[in-house]
Amino acid sequence: MIASVAAPQDPESRLPARGSFFRRMLVHNVFWVFAVNTILIIVFTILSRNNTFFSPDNIRNLMADSATALLLGIAIAFLLGAGEFDISLGANLILSSVVAGKVSVALQNQELFVIVISSLSVAIVTGMIVGLFNGLVVTHLRVNSLIATLASLGIFTGLADIVSNGTDVTGIPQTLQDGFGLLRVVGMPVPFLVSIVLWVIAWLFLKYTRFGLHVLAMGSSRTAADRAGLKTGNKITRLFVVCGALAGVAGFLDITRFAATNIAGHTQDSLAAITAAVIGGSLLAGGVVSIVGLLGGVILAVILANGLIVIGVPSYYQLVVVGVILIIAVWLDQLKKTEKSIKMFAR
8 A cells, every 4th residue: 555645735735824914024034135135236326426226137147147047946946855865966067068068050051940959959858868877876776866976077077078188169150149149039148048048847746747746855854755665766867858858948048149169167056056955945854845045045045146246345255245155055954853843852
């Protein structure tokens, strides 16, 4: 007989049942994330010369910058929900972009549709292979996902260097950049719209499918999920594959925007994604994911990075800011875990 697994509660389900709408909003993590974003927008707009931070061009830059960050954030949020990590997402993005870049260069005389479909396909397949490798190491070799993907970070970053001979792939067709990466629809960059569509799909999957339920169940109690017959090993492997595919899409979007790879620029992306997910309301310990909050966390990170540049702060200070934010995010995560434990003990 297969036992049933109680559906893990999402952040919204733990809000007070009584009280005004305003009071419920004040204790909601998502509210505070977007409130901080609003404050930062006001501050950077005031401090920037001629209010350039809030100019239409810079808003579009913020959207474009959010595209890859949001995709990696979705991937890490689902993994955190299942109680796993992936430090190699940035390396996955780099390798996928290198492979996709080389394919696009080889097809530069073809139609835009052929270049897009071929480059995107190989990027996704590359990302899935990396994800499959990580999933098998975690589930079959039983290596902790943090350690396994930390090793993968070195392996696949090195492999990207080997494939590209240690240099960025250039000569990517201008038509790919003009016809996709820099293309706007209703005033918004296409890469941003792609990431938003995938973000909505991720929210729907988490909220309304058995897949989302199983992810949170595994993160809440792996032992209970195993006893319920969920075959957690297979599901974790598949989850790594799906998240690898998202990293592959992010790699493709990256080359369409810049018409070149950036093999030295994404190694810290996984930490940024984890920070955005935790700030948005996901728990490092697993069992709780906030896809809406993730969007707020990504926007926060992008606003900070862009805003500091606009007001003239040297780029290397951004590393300090990201580190401080990561510490704050982990501290908030500990507070949420403590609150969760107290509530469980009080029942």
